[in-house]
Amino acid sequence: MSASTLRIALVGNPNCGKTALFNLLTGGRQKVANYAGVTVERKEGRFTAPSGRVLQILDLPGTYSFEANSPDEQITRDVCAGNYPGEAAPDLIICVADATNLRLHLRFVLEVKRLGRPVVLALNMMDTARQRGIVIDVAELQRRLGLPVVETIAVRRGGAKALIERVDGEVPTAAPAQPDDAASRAGLHAQVREILTATVTMPRATAALDDALDRWALHPVFGLLILAVVMFLVFQAVYAAGKPMSDLIGGGFGWLGEHVAALMPAGPLQSLVTNGLFGGIGTVLGFLPVILVLFLFILTLEESGYLPRAAFLLDRLMLSVGLTGRSFIPLLSSFACAIPGIMGTRSIQDPRDRLATILIAPLMTCSARLPVYALLIGAFIPIRYVFGVFNLQGIVLFSLYLVGILGAMAVGWVMKRIRRDKSEHALLMELPSYRMPKLRDVAIGLYERGAIFLKRLTGVILGLTVLMWFISTFPSPPAGATGPAINYSFAGYIGRGLQYIFAPIGFNWQISLALIPAFAARETAVAALATVYLVGGEASGGLGHALAGQISLASALSLLVWFAYAPQCMSTLAVIRRETNSWRNVAISFGYMFGMAYAASFIVYQIARMLT
Amino acid sequence: MRLSELPKGAPAVVDRVHDAHAADPIAQRLRDLGFVDGEPVRVVAIGPMGGDPVLIQIGYTRFALRRAEAARVSVRSEVAA
Numbered sequence: 001m002s003a004s005t006l007r008i009a010l011v012g013n014p015n016c017g018k019t020a021l022f023n024l025l026t027g028g029r030q031k032v033a034n035y036a037g038v039t040v041e042r043k044e045g046r047f048t049a050p051s052g053r054v055l056q057i058l059d060l061p062g063t064y065s066f067e068a069n070s071p072d073e074q075i076t077r078d079v080c081a082g083n084y085p086g087e088a089a090p091d092l093i094i095c096v097a098d099a100t101n102l103r104l105h106l107r108f109v110l111e112v113k114r115l116g117r118p119v120v121l122a123l124n125m126m127d128t129a130r131q132r133g134i135v136i137d138v139a140e141l142q143r144r145l146g147l148p149v150v151e152t153i154a155v156r157r158g159g160a161k162a163l164i165e166r167v168d169g170e171v172p173t174a175a176p177a178q179p180d181d182a183a184s185r186a187g188l189h190a191q192v193r194e195i196l197t198a199t200v201t202m203p204r205a206t207a208a209l210d211d212a213l214d215r216w217a218l219h220p221v222f223g224l225l226i227l228a229v230v231m232f233l234v235f236q237a238v239y240a241a242g243k244p245m246s247d248l249i250g251g252g253f254g255w256l257g258e259h260v261a262a263l264m265p266a267g268p269l270q271s272l273v274t275n276g277l278f279g280g281i282g283t284v285l286g287f288l289p290v291i292l293v294l295f296l297f298i299l300t301l302e303e304s305g306y307l308p309r310a311a312f313l314l315d316r317l318m319l320s321v322g323l324t325g326r327s328f329i330p331l332l333s334s335f336a337c338a339i340p341g342i343m344g345t346r347s348i349q350d351p352r353d354r355l356a357t358i359l360i361a362p363l364m365t366c367s368a369r370l371p372v373y374a375l376l377i378g379a380f381i382p383i384r385y386v387f388g389v390f391n392l393q394g395i396v397l398f399s400l401y402l403v404g405i406l407g408a409m410a411v412g413w414v415m416k417r418i419r420r421d422k423s424e425h426a427l428l429m430e431l432p433s434y435r436m437p438k439l440r441d442v443a444i445g446l447y448e449r450g451a452i453f454l455k456r457l458t459g460v461i462l463g464l465t466v467l468m469w470f471i472s473t474f475p476s477p478p479a480g481a482t483g484p485a486i487n488y489s490f491a492g493y494i495g496r497g498l499q500y501i502f503a504p505i506g507f508n509w510q511i512s513l514a515l516i517p518a519f520a521a522r523e524t525a526v527a528a529l530a531t532v533y534l535v536g537g538e539a540s541g542g543l544g545h546a547l548a549g550q551i552s553l554a555s556a557l558s559l560l561v562w563f564a565y566a567p568q569c570m571s572t573l574a575v576i577r578r579e580t581n582s583w584r585n586v587a588i589s590f591g592y593m594f595g596m597a598y599a600a601s602f603i604v605y606q607i608a609r610m611l612t
Numbered sequence: 613m614r615l616s617e618l619p620k621g622a623p624a625v626v627d628r629v630h631d632a633h634a635a636d637p638i639a640q641r642l643r644d645l646g647f648v649d650g651e652p653v654r655v656v657a658i659g660p661m662g663g664d665p666v667l668i669q670i671g672y673t674r675f676a677l678r679r680a681e682a683a684r685v686s687v688r689s690e691v692a693a
Contacts, residue, residue, distance in 0.1 A: 065644035069637055103671030104646060189648045205672050214674075218667065220660035312676045316661035319678070325665075426638045426681055427665055428645070431674040 005046075005054045007088060008167065009080060011112060012096035013105045014062035015432035017124045020154035021096055022059040023444050025164070032448055036086070039581050040072040041346070049168040058090065064104075066111050066180070069426075070349050080115055089117070092171055094163070096122045099129035099136060099151075100207070100433065102200055106192045109145065114184075116177025119147050122163050126151045128207075128433070135201040144195050148172050155438050210433050217309045227310055231332060234297045238290060238336045243367060245289035253282030271473055272466070280465030283521055284458050287571065290367075291340040291453055292446060294333050298344055299445045301329070303437035307347065308429055315427055321409045322416030324348065324427065327357040331408070334364035338572045342579055343449060350425050356415055358580060359589055362572050363408040363565065365401045368522040372563050373400055375526050379544035380556040396560075403564045407596065460574040468520045484532060491516045505562065505598060506555035506605035515568070522568045554608035558601040565597035613689075615668065616682035618655050624687040626651045626670075632684055639684050646671050647685050 012018040022030075026045025033042045043059040060079055061072035068074040075084065082089025095112045097105035113119055129136065142149040150166045153159030178184065216222050257278030264270040301307045307329060315325030323331075326348045334341030341361045348354040377393050384392045471490040478488065486492055495513025502512045510532045518525035530543045533550065547556070567573065567590045577586045618624055629647050631639045647653075647670065656674060657667040665678045 065641065067637075067640055067644055069641055101672045104673045107644070107646070186643075186648075189646060189651075202672065205669065206674070210674075214657065214667075218657040220658075224660055308676070312657075312665060312667065313660055315676070315678070316659050316664045319664075325676075424632070424638065424680060426641065427676055427678045428638065428641060428681060429676045431667065431676060 005056050006167070006171070007091045008055055008057045009090035009093050010057055010059045010096065011076060011080060011093060011108075012062060012124075013064055013098070013101075013108055015430060016062065016096045016098045016101075016105060017154045018062060018096045019059060020438065020441050021122065021124060021152060021160060021163075022057065023441055024154050024157075024160050025055075025057060028444060028447070030444070030448075032452070034581070035075055038071045038075070039346075039351075039579060040075055049164060051168050053168060055167065057094075058087075064108060067185075071351060072349065080112065080117070082117075091118070092167065093117055093119045094122055094167070095119055095147075096124050096152075098125050099123045100125055100132060100134060102136075102196060103192065106195060107188050109147070110188050110191060111185075113145065113147060113175050114178040114180065116174050118172045118174045120163070120166055120172060121145065121147050121149045122152045122160075123149055124152045124154050127153045127156065127159075132207055133203040137199045141195065141199040144198065146175055207433055213434055214309070214431070217306070218312060223309075223313050227313055230301070230306070230310075234294070234332075235336070237297065238293050239367075242290040242293035242336070246286045249289065250282045250286040253278045253285070257282075268473065268476075272469065275473075276466040276469035277462075279469070280462040281458075283465060283571070284454070284461045287337065287339055288450060288453065290337050291343070292450055294336055294340040295344070295446055295449045296442065298329060298333065298340075298347075299442045300437045302347065303435065303441060305432045305434045308431050311429060312431065321412035323356055323360075323412055324350065324353045324425075325429070327353065330357055331361055331364055334361040334366060337366050337368070338362045338364065338569070339453070339575050340449075342572070342575045343453070345579065352419070352421055352425060355580065355585065356412060358576060358585070359415065359592075360408040360411050362567065362569065362589065362593065363404050363411065365404040365564065366522075366569075368569065369400075369563055371523045371526050372518075373397060373560065375529075375544055375547070376556050376560050379548045380551075380553055400560060400564050403561065403600075407565055407600075411592065411596070457571070457574055457578060460577075461571050464570045464574070465520050468517050472517050486513065486528075486532060504605070505601035506552070506558040506609070507562075508551070508555070511551070511555070511559060515566075518568055519570055521571070522563065525563075525568075552609075553612055554605050557608050558605035561604045562597050562601045565593055565600055567593040567597075613687055614683045615653065615655075615677075615685035615687050616666065616679045618653075618687055620655045620658060623652065623654055623690045625690055626653055627686040627688050630684050630686060632680075636684070638681055642681070642684060645675065646673070652690070653685075653687060 010018055010022055022043065022045060026047055029047065030043055030045040034040065035042050040061060044056065045059070046054055046056045049055055058079065060076040063073040063076045066077045068077050078084035079087050080090070080093060093112055095109050097109055109121055123136065123138065138149050138151065148166055150163045152163050217226060257274040260278070261270045261274040264273065301310070310328060311325030313325070314328045318325050318327050329347070330341045330344040333344050338361045341364065342358050345354045345357045348357060377396050381393045381396050386392055386395060471494070472486050473489055475488065477483070477485045481488060491513060494516060496509045498512040498515070499507065499509040510529070513532055514525050514528035517528045526543070529547065533543065533546045573586050573590060576589055577583060626647050626649060628649055629639045629642045651670060654669045655666050656669045659665045665676045666682050668675050668677055668682065
């Protein structure tokens with residue numbers, strides 16, 4: 001028996017500390033994948049018990065009940081019951097319950113027991129329970145439940161020692177399976193009440209600290225104020241730490257590319273290395289600091305229990321445009337970059353709400369739009385003061401942010417009207433106790449997000465960057481050509497072809513051409529415009545001057561609005577593909593954003609042309 | 613009285629959860645979460661916009677419910693229980 005592998009499934013209510021326990025048991029040795037066909041994460045880890053036996057632990061999604069409401073809950077139910085295709089039934093189920101919240105969690109323990117499989121109950125957060133003066137008669141609890149009960153403290157080193165010893169010993173015998181019908185389900189609550197009366201003494205229902213903090217955090221005025229301050233700090237951190245690091249990495253790879261290029265003979269290979277490979281790797285890695293900084297905050301807020309409070313405060317606002325309170329943080333993150341925003345929608349359990357959030361996230365004005373906005377505003381909008389205090393350039397920039405938000409609200413509203421599934425989707429959200437975030441859990445979470453991004457997306461983004469390089473470089477200009485090389489490339493041909501499509505919105509062929517490399521990353525539009533207009537260097541002052549001489553104000557305004565809505569970022573589309581596991585959603589995103597950008601630019605261009 | 617009409621801080625006990633339509637998954641989930649006959653409940657906070665959602669204390673747990681969800685739960689005042 002000692003050499004065999006024991007398959008263990010870890011289950012429990014949301015917020016029972018299950019993932020912290022999983023991290024404690026397996027350390028960093030986890031394998032994160034997806035269940036086939038759905039976007040639910042499958043987390044597996046293993047460790048070797050003192051006896052030498054290998055324990056393979058599957059961390060199942062948290063659920064309140066086997067009466068499943070969402071895909072992740074269905075998976076938990078089916079895996080536990082041994083009905084999930086391709087997943088062997090577990091040899092042992094460890095059911096985790098929060099010792100401070102047994103009224104809720106014991107009911108699920110009873111449900112798990114009825115499956116008729118070997119079950120061990122891990123009574124977690126025993127440290128908090130003791131602090132709050134909660135007394136649990138574990139021996140009596142064990143007797144009444146008919147299950148082995150082990151105390152654990154997932155946030156403390158060695159806090160799972162007793163659990164490991166218990167699991168490493170004899171597998172407990174299973175209680176006989178019981179039929180799952182409505183009548184017996186209804187009796188579960190009465191059973192829980194009976195067990196609680198006999199085994200648990202609670203001095204008070206909630207932690208005094210929670211009550212005190214929530215009085216402020218959920219206050220109609222101060223609560224919103226605190227939320228605004230928290231968000232402000234997150235953004236400051238992203239721009240103070242994440243953005244400079246991103247720029248440094250992008251610049252570093254550019255520099256590295258040039259130096260490698262210096263060692264190579266001039267020609268297509270040199271260009272591929274500098275512009276294609278190093279440029280591409282720089283783009284991919286450049287996203288990483290922003291992603292990590294944002295997730296550092298998101299994970300910390302989530303671990304501390306604040307995230308659901310923020311969702312509580314904003315649910316009504318988000319609901320009015322067909323979203324949920326939980327959409328707020330991912331959407332806000334999208335102002336830095338849509339990629340971590342879309343990755344952050346994993347905290348939205350409801351698949352419909354999650355998809356709606358993913359679809360509108362790219363409309364938030366991300367930081368990559370800023371260089372384009374800065375160039376065009378600097379070139380076309382005069383520095384003039386409105387009412388003596390407001391700079392006109394600042395007003396235009398602010399309006400562009402507003403254009404993004406209003407557009408997103410409109411799209412959310414329309415989606416709410418046209419979607420087939422008009423059923424009511426619940427909020428029903430637990431506000432867990434506040435907790436000090438643990439470094440280990442935040443670090444493991446950060447590592448997972450970073451690894452997912454690098455592993456799953458590097459290939460796609462790098463491939464597309466090289467493709468963009470290829471069509472912007474080949475074929476080479478003919479001998480004696482006078483224009484910039486890109487004019488003679490495939491991109492040049494495509495750009496000239498596109499100008500007929502883009503003429504009604506005021507784009508000439510140079511702009512149309514610049515939009516092609518800008519599909520790799522919005523900020524490259526500036527460099528592309530500089531190239532086609534033959535402006536040496538990247539000094540935006542010179543480029544702005546050149547642009548102002550060749551493009552009308554109407555076209556410039558139209559281009560600004562275009563960048564607010566257009567799907568000009570293939571990395572975002574790659575993330576949508578990865579997070580929703582569907583090309584259809586990529587097509588929908590691209591299609592609606594293209595249509596919306598075209599329509600908005602058309603209106604702006606035509607009106608501006610009439611007025612100027 | 614429905615839970616959605618319960619004033620903030622007033623103690624009450626759950627009577628039952630009503631299905632808004634046949635096989636209402638939200639009503640079922642509310643029952644699974646402990647909204648069953650005789651369980652004490654209290655509104656501890658209300659949302660800043662339109663008083664929606666409401667924060668309900670039940671057992672040792674706090675749940676944020678939208679008004680439409682809270683309206684599925686009928687409650688009676690503690691004294692009558």
